[in-house]
Every structure is written in structure tokens, then in C-alpha cells.
Amino acid sequence: MSKRLRSSEVCADCSGPDPSWASVNRGTFICDECCSVHRSLGRHISQVRHLKHTPWPPTLLQMVETLYNNGANSIWEHSLLDPASIMSGRRKANPQDKVHPNKAEFIRAKYQMLAFVHRLPCRDDDSVTAKDLSKQLHSSVRTGNLETCLRLLSLGAQANFFHPEKGNTPLHVASKAGQILQAELLAVYGADPGTQDSSGKTPVDYARQGGHHELAERLVEIQYELTDRLAFYLCGRKPDHKNGQHFIIPQMADSSLDLSELAKAAKKKLQSLSNHLFEELAMDVYDEVDRRETDAVWLATQNHSTLVTETTVVPFLPVNPEYSSTRNQGRQKLARFNAHEFATLVIDILSDAKRRQQGSPLSGSKDNVELILKTISNQHSVESQDNDQPDYDSVASDEDTDLETTASKANRQKSLDSDLSDGPVTVQEFMEVKNALVASEAKIQQLMKVNNNLSDELRIMQKKASRLEKQNSTPESDYDNTPNDTDPDDTGSSRKGRQRSMVWQGDGSVPDTAEPHTAPSPILPSTEDVIRKTEQITKNIQELLRAAQENKHDSYIPCSERIHVAVTEMAALFPKKPKSDTVRTSLRLLTSSAYRLQSECKKTLPGDPGPPTDIQLVTQQVIQCAYDIAKAAKQLVTITTKENNN
Template sequence: MSKRLRSREVCADCSAPEPRWASINRGVLICDECCSIHRGLGRHSSQVRHLTHSSWPPSQLQMVQTLYGNGANSIWEHTLLDPSASVSGKRKANPQDRVHPNKTEFIKAKYQMLAYVHRMPCREDDSVTAKDLSKQLHSSVRTGNLETCLRLLSLGAQANFFHPEKGNTPLHIAAKAGQVLQAELLSVYGADPGALDSCGKTPIDYARQAGHHELAERLVEIQYELTDRLTFYLCGRRPDHRNGTHFIIPQMADSLDLSEFAKAAKKKLQSLSNHQFEELAMDVYDEVDRRETDAVWLATQNHSTLVTDTTVVPFLPVNPEYSSTRNQGRQKLARFSAHEFATLVIDILTDAKHRQWGNTCESPKDNVELILQGINSRHNSESQDNDYDSVASDEDPVQEATCSDSCNDGRTKLNSLKWQAPSGPQPPQGPFGRQPLRGGRALSMYETGSNLRQYPHRAEPARSDDGVVLQPFQTNGCSLEAQSTVMENDYDPAPNHSELEDAGPLQATDTDPGAEEDGTLPCTEDVICKTEQITKNIQELLRAAQETKHDSFLPCSEKICLAVTEMAALFPKRPSSETVRGSLCLLTSSASRLHGECLKAAEHCPCPSDIQLVTQQVIQCAYDIAKAAKQLVTVTTKENNN
């Protein structure tokens, strides 16, 4: 950027000359003082990057400069441009204002409260308004008018909107038209480069077919931005995606924590569900961004005039879209030393690579039977030593897979980072309900809080695989409390059972708040007997899935639910052991989900593509039931032998 051009630029928030920082998702340039406030807002409100000292994808920097030059700031200050604003006393900050409280209050009102954004006329049905705006966005991205699209996004248009008539998303349209900067803007707001159109093609496919090969390569980079950023943080290198290298796991053995404590933490990381793992990876990405921005900040400041209270961001700011427990866990990431944090990052990179590519399997039931073998082996020494199933072991790479996807002809790769879409004729909208992607799905930085969830009045709720609205960190029927205990318990998820009251044919065992905690456990032989009954019924269900006998799903699920109910009845209503409560929660909620999926297969007669999805869900539920049953056998055996 030339000095002559920079001399004409002013801070979007206070009009100070020669701003040195940019807010990527707001499309504005800002000065050092205002940047210190933006950093305190968090990435969900403003993603800041230094114009010259930070690493930029060239097209992303061009996108920000274009937005700034075309007046993007007027979107965030719309009502301040009204002459009546001066009469009412509203005004923007100026360079002479104090950082606290003047500039801080203005910037928070501008970007957190969206106090000066043009508001659409009130309508009874906001979803209709959002749909209309999204359709306008779908049409606008074929042009180069970036500020129009940013305005639509600021009003609630959805970057992942699936157009029911056109059968694709705005990113498909931008990719086909070769609109690189539109693609950058959509991606910052959560657009998925791997989203499928009605014919099964991605925006990457559209770009390649239209001859926009540079754009196609950039979209591939966006798909892998999260893991690429973690790798670059550790070793300063990025994978060569053009040549098919999508992961680099830095070799830093001398810098890693190899203690037994760290090894146990790694196993617990591997035991996380895919949703939990994604959430943790996103939080670690945010912490990497905070640490890197801190380093750039300190390197670019005039230390003789450094004002501490305008620069310090000691931990990740609170994101109001996340639960309090997750926010606490995010803040605890700042306590990791460089040594400990590098170990965690490498563990996440290793697990991310494995979860995406996995291993080939010969049949849909293979992964579940790895668990079943452990259950049926009463004298298995591993089951005496830990509460985790064999798929969480890092000794045998064949058994490390943590999800059970249906493997067509034994050739499909396991894809543990896949979002499962609700069944239905139309792909869902929004980044929390995407179509399952083919060939593996990468974690993108643009899923780390930068999408429209930053606008609470427009955000769509996250949904479970079957379309049920989830509370923050609710997954598989349980509420994940792991983030608050990430440091003390090393990724050990502790479910909240109060959210299982609508569990269907099964009820959670811990729904009576008045009941006293009971430390007694049933006889080990009784638990093993019920577990073998569950195992037998699961094996019958898996045979039906392998032989595509979908009409057998429901009878099998009814047997499994009955066996699970009998198993749960062996335990007290409110066990004092947190491990027992968590296992019972997983057991009963998974059986309820299994019954619901089997009902779906029996009642709705889905098409072949949908029945494959239902089958995957059925297998995953069976896996979770088997895992929970084994955990109950393990803990019961251990406690009764003490």
C-alpha cells in the first residue's frame, strides 16, 4: 500500500489519519487506539489484522480495501449521517476523545449494538424478511458491488442461503461469475466452500467449470483455513493444497509435553464427539489469533507512549452466543504456556487430520463392532484401566476412528468433521445445518464466530441432526459442559442431564432435582448381563443395516430401547458418580435418538439418498449406546472391586 494512498485514509471510528489496522468483517480501516477496543470486542464482533505486519491472503486484503474505499463505513454509521442525528446529540468519536469511556462507548454501540445501522421496517415475520434479503444477496453477488452485499448481510441476509428455485447458494453464484472479492466477503460471513447445490456440486466445482482456477484454489484454502492457521502458528509453513497436501503436522518433539498427564489429555481429546471437537478447535483457533495479534501489536507500538489499559487483551473476550461454561473454558486457554499450548495445537491438528480422512472400512458395522468386542471381553485389561473405548486409543491406528459413517463398497473415507443435514427436500440454511460433504470436510476459520451469529436478532439457532433446536453446547441430547473444565479435566465432557426431559421413549435417569445422590452401584454381573443383551440387539440392527433391511430397523430399535431401559433401572435415580451420570445420559439419549431415526425410516419411506443418511445416523446412535454401555461396565467393575 503506497504512502500516498495511506495519507488519504482515516480511521473509520475516530477519523485519525493513517490507520494501520483493518476490521475484516466490517470492511473498515482503524487506528491503533480504536483497534485496541475492537480487540476487546472479540472476533465474533470484529476480526482485526494489521495492514502490513500481519499475513494476508491478497484477495482478502483487496476486499477490505475495496469496501473501505466504497464507503462501507456508512453501513455501520447510517443514522449518524442523518442531519437530525446532530440535533439529538449523537456523534461519532474524534481523535482527541479519550479511549475510555468516549471511544469505547461509541465503538461498542456501533459494532456490538448495531445502534447506527439502518433498520428494516418492522414486520411480523422476520424469517420472511431474512429470506427476501437472502434472495437479494443471491442475485447481487454476481456483480462487483461489494458494499450492497455487505449491507444485505448487515441486515440479516444469510451467506449460506439455499435458493429453493435456483438450487444453490450465493457462493455458488459468486464462484461461477468469477467474483473473487464477493467470495471473500461471503466466506468471512460463514459461507461454506463445500456446500452442495441440488446437483451435488460445490462452489469449488462451479469455479473450476467456469475456468476460474485461481478462485477455485482460494476456496480450497478457505476450507482448510483453521488447520492451516494452527500449522502456520507453530512452524511458519502452510500445506500445499494445489498438490494435494492438506495437512502438515509440525514435528516439535522437543517442545511437547510428553508427561502421562498430557497423554491422558490426548486420549480424552480423541474421545470427544465430532461436534465437541469442532467447538474446541474453533476456540483454539481464536486463541491462536489472540496470541498472534498480541505479538504484532507489541511489535508495532511506540513503547515510550504505550498505554496499558488500551492494549491488554489478557484472554478471549466473552462471546454472548456461547454458554457461560464455554466462555470460561475459552478464557482458560490463555493460561497455557507456549509449551503446553503447542502440545494442544499439535494434538488438535493430528486429530483433525485423522477425523477427516479416517480409514477405509469393509462394512458399515466395523467401527461399532470395535466397541462391541471390548464389551464382550469381560477380562479385557484395557477396560479395567480406563473409561474410554478402544477407538480412543492411540496405540492402534486402525481403531482410532471416532465416528461410524456408512462406507459404500469399502471405498468411502471416514469423515468425522461432517455436518449431517436434516432429511427433507431442501438443504438447510445457515452454517449450523449444512449438507454432508463428499470426500472429507475441513474446518474453516470462517466457522469460528465470524458468521451472522454475531447478530443475535438475526441469528438462526443451531440445530441437531434431526432439526431440533439446540441450546449452546447441546449435542446428542446432552449439554456439553466440557469447555469450562478444559484445563482441569483435559477435554473430559461432563453432560448436563436436565435437558433430557423430552428424550422420547426413554427418560434420563437424573431428572428428579429433589432426589438425593446415591453412591450405590449394581452388581457387576447384572450390568454385564444387560450389556450383553444390548450388544446382541445392536449386532442384529447392524446386520440389518449391512443387508439394507430397513424395515427391520424399528423392531430392532424397540428391543434396544427395552434393554437400555432395563439397564438404566439397575442404577439409582441420582448417582453420585459423575462418570455414571454421564454414561447413563449418553446411553438413554442415544437410544431415544435411535428410536426416532428408525421411526423416520419406517414412516416416511425416504428416497435412497435420505435412507443412506438415516442409516448413518442409526449406526452412530448404535455406536454411542455401545460406548456408554462399556463405560458403565468399566466403572461398575472398578468400583465394586475396590
């Protein structure tokens, strides 16, 4: 479906000639070498398609071409266009640069860390900013100005935003206006065509009412994108949605294997998953299908005499830091499945997706998705009892049967149960999580870039704060997370659980070591003391992030120890049992993140027993912990300043 590119088109990342790939969600065309880096980042960062050897929905390709031709790349390279960037030595990659480290470092900074994206002024209430941006998006999608909408989405506008006054979403507006390319862009960023407005109508309804039949048909396809992609992967056909056929369930050529007790047990466990866990598994399989199909195109199109494929291969799904360690491990294990095993899993998912849409789902089960993957996987060779020989990242214990799931960060108009039992199976959750990840990475990058600004802000607050007497505080606090001799169990944490401790043994809650008869104390330390400790924490975080940027992994442990000391000293300022729930929550986040940071940094020790450490995964977790610590410290400064000034 792709057109032949004009010779004037160049790679968005290195300006090399004749780009043959597209990054769909970034609206750019890229060359083979830069694409190899994009693929290693994962679909949550960049969704790549080959322009000539991958089937394209025509309007999706038209959307990407329109964005590219209208300068979408300037959104991701905003600050590089400033003449001051040239003076400071900051520049984009060029065709002559080596893929590693030059092009790779630039591409990661550009798309993963969003280092060059225009930043809005910092505001305490991020939700207000996101709401304002989403309202602008809501208004903009009725026009054909795609790059404006992409810019708003890059800044944090929500594609599924439900306008409280208008009573609908941006996709309703675009559909009513017949803006099919805007609908494509919104769908890439997670917009759900099945969402109802305040009148009970969906975007599909409005497209049909307006006579926009091509748009209506495309929206229906988007609703079934996940199951359509899985079916096409197995049999090369898609359902005929126009005639009411919404599912194709392929059959195995050798069905006798499917009747094995192993297959029956796996299918039963799959059916017993809750809707949320089932959808997570389906999305992970969707990502694995994309990886396998893109791998096939990649291998078929490379000039192996000039490009060393081994250095650019993506052997399993890249780590998505938005997901729990257990889920990341399960996703990576999908690459172990041979063709028959993987086809069996895909068929079971398609069958159960159809059952869940057309009938009532079975009651939820606590079965770990990892156990289902292990059951489906053909075990011709006897594995060890605990299966502690992972092929890839050892990011969680195989024996952990309590799967921590990732909650959607976007405002969801319907529950996932409703999505799967009452409506079509879509990739809404996948897109929402991806969208949330972009926002999260923006915050992480913001932390790395504005730590100095945070210090300045703290000093300003210090000058404004009243000089209150320092409150007496007990040096021993129940928030002192001095590590014990054993490493904490960090097998099932996710951002859903970040507000509670992810490192304590037991149920994951911070233990309250205060005496039972101790009454909650409303007394808070002075603002000056809290600010002083926060400044020390910020300074130590700066050192850690600098070490991460410079790949000085041996500095992680001493930096984490200094951060832990500063955090412990700050926590000791507060009473053992604060009266304010907000203070308690912030202290939990502060101390548990510092403790977990130490645990993550210990994984860099060369003599650490166990499987080899994936430094990339560790670094991602370290940065996230640092962000959580800084966020909690700033919350405590804000709280104490407000309370002490009242």
C-alpha cells in the first residue's frame, strides 16, 4: 500500500537518504540503521513499520506521510532548532555517525527521554495542565492540522479525554467532522472508538450519521485491531467486519497435539484469568506478533554485507518500565515459544476473546500469567524444578505466583471488564499504557534536566517560609528503612503499587513500628529543616543521574547509599505516627523508593550471584526510583510549607 518515496525524503534522525521505515506514533520516516535502534526501544517508544514490505491501512500511511511532510520531526527536536544548541555543542546524528554509540544515544535521548521536546512551565498541579492540553486537543481535531494535535499529545494531552462540558471525546469530534487522519492519530495514541458520549453514541455512530462511511469502517477495524492482527499472523486473513464477521479462529493443521492434557490445562487456566489479566496477556502476545513479523521483514530487507544483523537483532520484547518485573519477564519468555507453541497460544487467545465478548466471562483467578505461559510451552526437555536458567533478563522469580498488574494511568471511560464482556476486544489498554509511559518518561527526563531548578525553587521557598522553631523529633523513626542482611523480594512490583512500599516482606505495606497506644501527631518539622534535607537528597540524585547518563554503573551503589542516608535523615524529622495521611503516603513513597533504589543498585555488583544482570533494565529502574524519591521529597516540602504557614 506504500507509495514510492521521493528522493528528497531523508531520515528524521540522521538525515540519511531514502528512509525505508516509518515510526508511526512519532510521524517520522527513518533509515535502516536508525530503525535498528527504534526497534530495540520497544513499541511503547516507537512503533515501526516498513514502508514497502509491510501491509498498511491506506489512511494510516497517509497520516504518517502528512505528519512527516508538515514537520512533525521538529516536535521531537524542538530545542535542537535553537541556535544556542549549536553553540553548546548539542547536535543531531548524521549519516556518517556510528550506530553505536552515536546514533543510538541520540535516538534514545530524542524519543525515550524526550530530551529535545518543548517543555511547558513547571506547575504544581500537573492534572490541570493535562486537562488544558486535552481541551485544546478536543478543539483541534475538527481541523486537518495533524501536527498541532501531535504536539499537544507529546505534551501530555489525553486522546481519551472526556470533555465535561461537551460530554464527548476528541474522537467523537473528529468523527463528526469526518477527519479520518485525525482519527488515525488519536487511535495510535489510545483513543477508543467504542467510547460512548453523554448521549450514548460512539464515534462510529457519528461517522455513519455524517455519511463518512470510509471513516466508520476504519473505526470498526481499529476496534478489532488486536484480534485482527493475531488472526492475520496465523492465516493471512482478516474478518469481514462489513458483513458482521468480527473474529477468525484458525485451526491447527495437526489438531491432535491440541488435545494433549498440557494444552487442555493451559486453555483452562487462560479461561479462568480475570478480564484485566487476560487483556494484558493478549496485548503482550500482540507485541510479540509485531516483533516476529517485523523481524521477518528486517531480515528480508537488510544488506547483510554492509549491516551486521547480529548487532541489530531484537531477540525478545524490550523491557517496558511501565510494567511490573514479572510481566516483563513473561513478555520476554514469549520469544522462547516455537511456531507451534506460539500458534496454540494465539488461537486460544482468539477463542477466549470471542467467548468473552459474546458471553459472560468466567470468575477471576489468581493464576499467574507466567504459569500459563509455562504450561502452554512445550516441555520436551526436562527443566529444573525452579526453572532458574532464564534465557533473557532475570527480572522476577519464576515461582512468584502473585502477579502484580499495571493499572491504566489514563482516565478510562469503561472498566476493562466492560470492554471485554460487553464490547469488542480492542488495544485500548495497550495504547493507554503506552500513552501513560510517554508521560512518565517525560517526567523522568524533566527530573534529569531540572534538578537545578528544583534546588532554586527550594531556596526560594526557604526564603519565603516562616522561621519557625525546629520541632523536637525522635531520631529513631518507623520510616527508617535501614537495609537488613537479606535483599528484599522485588519480584512483582509495578507502578500501580508505587504509592505503597514495594520492598517490605509480607503484604507490601510499610510496617507501623510505633507503639499501639501512640496517638497520631499533627506536629510537623520546620519548613527550613525539610528544605535543607531535600536539597541534600536532590544533590545526591543529580550525582546518580549523571552517573547513569555517563554509564558509570560502578557509581550506582555509593550514590544510592548517600541518597538513603539523606532520606533517612529527612524521614527522622517527622513524628513516628503522622496524623496526616498525605504525609504518611509521601514518607512511604520516599523511604520505600530509597530502599528499593539500593536493592536495584546492588544488582550491578560483579560478584552478585544469579543470572547475568541487564544493565539497561537496572538503569531504568534506578531512574524511576530516583524520580519517586524526588517526587516524594517535593511533596513533603509543599505539605510542611503549607501547614507551617497556616
